[in-house]
Amino acid sequence: MSLAQISALLVCMGAAAFFLTTSSNGRDFLKPSDTTLVNAGRNVYEMACANCHGSKLQGQPNWRVRDTTGYLPAPPHDPSGHTWHHPSKQLFNMVKFGLQHYAGPDYKTTMPKFERSLSDEQIIAVLSFIKSTWPEEIRAKHDEIDMKAVD
Numbered sequence: 001m002s003l004a005q006i007s008a009l010l011v012c013m014g015a016a017a018f019f020l021t022t023s024s025n026g027r028d029f030l031k032p033s034d035t036t037l038v039n040a041g042r043n044v045y046e047m048a049c050a051n052c053h054g055s056k057l058q059g060q061p062n063w064r065v066r067d068t069t070g071y072l073p074a075p076p077h078d079p080s081g082h083t084w085h086h087p088s089k090q091l092f093n094m095v096k097f098g099l100q101h102y103a104g105p106d107y108k109t110t111m112p113k114f115e116r117s118l119s120d121e122q123i124i125a126v127l128s129f130i131k132s133t134w135p136e137e138i139r140a141k142h143d144e145i146d147m148k149a150v151d
Contacts, residue, residue, distance in 0.1 A: 098113035
């Protein structure tokens with residue numbers, strides 16, 4: 001086996017491992033009870049998310065109303081927001097690939113894509129942190145959403 005073939009095999013194995021850990025409709029994708037992961041996610045949140053979404057996950061004022069240029073303010077990630085209404089894999093993809101991934105290329109947003117600045121593990125950690133802050137009943141509802149999600 002050549003070095004190129006070995007490298008390709010390792011890349012495929014890594015992709016397969018990622019797929020296996022993120023498949024089965026999001027179940028166990030986020031780990032809000034894993035304190036090490038949640039603490040890492042808190043640090044990522046403070047570095048990459050808190051500036052827009054608030055240090056307490058409260059979002060920006062009037063987050064449901066577009067501003068004069070057509071942009072929506074950053075929504076809260078606490079229980080008052082809609083974050084928990086989305087399946088885990090969709091949240092992951094929105095963070096990694098941007099909102100246009102779902103809303104279309106013309107969707108106006110100030111949220112950046114994080115595919116080049118955050119690793120998959122960091123994205124999972126930050127989402128696990130966010131989920132860890134939700135009350136148990138909201139977490140349970142989010143788990144149900146994950147169970148019903150179609151890839």
